[in-house]
Amino acid sequence: MLEVKDLHVSYGGIRALRGVNLEVPDGRIVTLIGANGAGKSTLLRTISGLVKAESGSITYDGKELLGMPINKILELGIAQVPEGRRVFTNLSVLENLKIGAYLRKDKAGIQKDIEWVYELFPRLQERSWQMAGTLSGGEQQMLAVGRALMSRPKLMMMDEPSLGLAPLVVKGIFEIIREINRQGVTVLLIEQNANMALKTADLAYVLETGEITLHGTGAELLTNEAVKRAYLGE
Amino acid sequence: MAKTILPYVISGISVGGQYALIAIGYTMVYGILRLINFAHGDVFMVAGLMMVYMAASMPLYIAIPLMIILTVFLGFMIERVAYRPLRTAPRMSVMISAIGVSYLIQNLALYITGGLNKNYPAIPWISDRVTVFGMETSRVTIITPFLTIVLVVLLVLLINHTKIGMAMRAVSLNFETSQLMGIRINNVISATFIIGTFLAAVGSMLFFTNYPGVVPTSGAMPGLKAFVAAVFGGIGSIPGAVIGAFIIGIAESLIKGLDTILIVHGTITEQIGFATFSDAFTFVLLIIVLVFKPTGLFGEKTTDKV
Numbered sequence: 001m002l003e004v005k006d007l008h009v010s011y012g013g014i015r016a017l018r019g020v021n022l023e024v025p026d027g028r029i030v031t032l033i034g035a036n037g038a039g040k041s042t043l044l045r046t047i048s049g050l051v052k053a054e055s056g057s058i059t060y061d062g063k064e065l066l067g068m069p070i071n072k073i074l075e076l077g078i079a080q081v082p083e084g085r086r087v088f089t090n091l092s093v094l095e096n097l098k099i100g101a102y103l104r105k106d107k108a109g110i111q112k113d114i115e116w117v118y119e120l121f122p123r124l125q126e127r128s129w130q131m132a133g134t135l136s137g138g139e140q141q142m143l144a145v146g147r148a149l150m151s152r153p154k155l156m157m158m159d160e161p162s163l164g165l166a167p168l169v170v171k172g173i174f175e176i177i178r179e180i181n182r183q184g185v186t187v188l189l190i191e192q193n194a195n196m197a198l199k200t201a202d203l204a205y206v207l208e209t210g211e212i213t214l215h216g217t218g219a220e221l222l223t224n225e226a227v228k229r230a231y232l233g234e
Numbered sequence: 235m236a237k238t239i240l241p242y243v244i245s246g247i248s249v250g251g252q253y254a255l256i257a258i259g260y261t262m263v264y265g266i267l268r269l270i271n272f273a274h275g276d277v278f279m280v281a282g283l284m285m286v287y288m289a290a291s292m293p294l295y296i297a298i299p300l301m302i303i304l305t306v307f308l309g310f311m312i313e314r315v316a317y318r319p320l321r322t323a324p325r326m327s328v329m330i331s332a333i334g335v336s337y338l339i340q341n342l343a344l345y346i347t348g349g350l351n352k353n354y355p356a357i358p359w360i361s362d363r364v365t366v367f368g369m370e371t372s373r374v375t376i377i378t379p380f381l382t383i384v385l386v387v388l389l390v391l392l393i394n395h396t397k398i399g400m401a402m403r404a405v406s407l408n409f410e411t412s413q414l415m416g417i418r419i420n421n422v423i424s425a426t427f428i429i430g431t432f433l434a435a436v437g438s439m440l441f442f443t444n445y446p447g448v449v450p451t452s453g454a455m456p457g458l459k460a461f462v463a464a465v466f467g468g469i470g471s472i473p474g475a476v477i478g479a480f481i482i483g484i485a486e487s488l489i490k491g492l493d494t495i496l497i498v499h500g501t502i503t504e505q506i507g508f509a510t511f512s513d514a515f516t517f518v519l520l521i522i523v524l525v526f527k528p529t530g531l532f533g534e535k536t537t538d539k540v
Contacts, residue, residue: 050410071416079414086411088404099404102397103416151416 001025002047002078002155002188007056009039009046016042018210019056024155024188024203029181031189031197031218033231034207040190041083043207044157047188048080049073060155075103077154081161083190085144089133093124096132096143100150110150117146120176138169145176155186162193174200194231198222206231238498241369242491243484248375248444250483251382255437256460257467257475258389259309259430265406265470266426269328273312273335275457276343277431281305281438282354282448283343289355298357302435309431310424318420343450351447361443374443379480381440385433386476393472398425406470455513459486462520468530477531482519486512 002024009017016039024030034040045051047058049070058065065073079100088096097117101110118125121142127135132143141161148156158177162170174196181187191197198204201218206227214221221227256278263271284304288297316335320328360374393399405412405422412419441456442448460475463482467474488495492508523530 048414050413069418070413071418074414074416082411082414086408088407088411090403090407091400095400099400099415099417102401147415 001061002186003057003059004043004047005057005059007043007046007058008054009042009051010054011042011051016210017046017053020207020210020212022205022212022215024186026154026186027181027184028202029177029187029189029200030203030205031191031201032205032207033191033194033197033221033227035230036192037209038207039210040207041159044080044159044188044190047073047157048078071103074151077152079148079151079153079156081144081148081156081158083159084163085137085140087132087135087140087143087147089131091132092129093132093135093143094128096147097124097150100147101152103151109152113150113152117149120149120179121146138165138172141165141169141173142176145173145180149180149185153185155188156180157188157190159190160192161189162191162196170196194227195222198227237368238495239488239491240367241371242487242495244366244369245371245375246484246487247480248378248440248483249487250480251378252437252441253456253460253463253483254382254476254479255385255433255440256456257463257479258386258472259434260461261464261467261469261472261475262426262430264464266402266423267317267328268325269317269332270461271312271430272329272332273316273339274430274434275453275455275460276336276339277305277309277312277453278434278438278441278457279343279448279450279453280308280339281435282442282452283347283352285439285442286352286354286448294355294357297355298439301439302432305435305438306428306431309427309434313424313427318423340450340454347448347450349450351449353447354442354445357439357443360440372444374440378440381436382476385436386472389429389433390472392429398422402426459516462516465520466523466530468533471530471532474530474532482516485515485519489515 004020004022007017007020008015020043032040032043042051046053047065049065049068053066060076060078063076088099091099097114098110101113104110123139124142124146127139132140135143145161161173165173170193177187177189177200189197189201198218198221204216204218204221205212206214206221214224214227256274259274260271263269281301284301285297288301312335316331317328320331360372360377362373363370364373364376366376393402401412401417401422402425404415405417405419409419459482460479463478464475466482467476467478489512490509493505496502
């Protein structure tokens with residue numbers, strides 16, 4: 001289980017997170033919704049070790065993550081799908097997957113997982129030798145997810161996977177998120193597409209200007225009046 | 235006619251190979267750090283000086299590998315001490331630091347050598363005189379292009395087919411995402427400097443063998459020309475740097491011999507002194523490239539798709 005306790009983070013002179021508390025139980029899909037600039041990405045980037053926290057704690061299975069180098073956090077089983085996909089456009093699709101397994105040494109296991117990712121995303125197999133830069137936005141998102149899966153994560157954090165994608169593609173991405181979760185991967189999902197996110201998630205948190213203002217099950221928040229007004233446009 | 239031109243072409247190819255070995259260091263560091271490592275030419279000079287001093291006190295079969303190892307260590311340390319602490323600083327700060335390192339090395343060399351020309355040791359076999367196509371030259375002239383191409387092929391294989399090479403390409407595109415893959419970017423950057431200085435150390439051996447000696451500013455001109463070659467080829471591109479270096483080497487050599495070639499051809503009857511302009515040519519080329527095709531021959535096209 002991932003536990004964030006009283007987390008404070010300042011980022012570029014702005015107090016981006018002010019005492020955030022959040023829990024991601026194993027095996028669940030947890031979503032964090034909120035407007036632009038609420039601090040959602042900062043939270044993910046602090047968990048993965050890209051951003052330094054001011055105070056508070058982040059523990060995963062009881063181990064403190066704050067101060068741990070990024071590669072150690074990844075070794076614990078926490079992978080991040082960054083915002084805007086950030087596939088390596090100058091590497092082939094296959095290489096992008098291989099680099100996702102950069103810290104792993106088990107060659108046979110890596111090969112097996114490449115096949116597993118190709119099973120999840122048959123489109124990627126068709127384009128195996130293509131440069132990732134030539135893929136469409138949706139395919140790049142699939143690749144970014146596949147790349148993160150290649151580290152065999154126990155917890156996968158996704159930063160706005162639906163950003164800039166066509167509605168039909170977004171639907172496919174959310175189906176994949178559910179499928180990955182069924183296969184035993186815990187998911188922490190950041191979304192602006194609150195409707196889809198709340199329908200998919202078991203648990204949900206609302207982040208507003210650096211503070212958690214609401215939390216509950218996905219279904220509860222879907223019917224919450226304040227959430228409806230602010231994030232569902234009803 | 236061909237017989238007059240050929241020797242110049244051959245020596246141009248050789249010089250081009252030497253420039254190429256330096257240019258790769260510029261272009262690789264730029265590819266990853268977006269930094270023009272101004273100290274690179276001076277590291278090349280230090281490699282020459284170290285060879286001078288070490289060859290005087292130990293046999294060559296120890297001096298050569300030791301020189302290469304120490305040069306590589308110098309390149310590694312420069313990055314560690316002068317560039318790494320500035321990793322998150324604006325790019326301009328790192329560039330100023332690079333210029334500082336360049337002058338520091340030059341002045342230390344001046345202090346140690348007293349500014350005197352140090353004769354480069356003759357390396358057996360490669361310094362031997364040979365006659366090719368009726369032109370007498372040292373064997374190094376013939377070996378250089380082949381050795382360069384072998385090293386470049388090995389390097390390209392390393393970058394395209396090994397794990398560290400894949401990491402280098404990833405880091406050159408995006409630091410942050412590379413870190414998320416578990417890549418320790420500092421190690422990758424160190425590896426880049428190690429490869430770059432290794433090639434410069436090999437290049438220095440080939441280069442100084444053909445020159446009378448080493449002075450503290452000996453690295454400046456070849457360094458600048460290699461830099462122009464890297465820009466001409468498209469900075470960040472290894473094949474670009476190599477092709478650029480060969481073109482500049484050949485063109486320079488032809489300009490040096492232009493008087494002789496034209497006299498033989500009968501166009502002119504006495505020396506005009508074109509040779510004076512061989513350096514100027516390189517820098518005019520730099521200006522032309524920067525004005526008309528700033529990305530060079532094989533420069534990276536920015537295909538950012540968001």
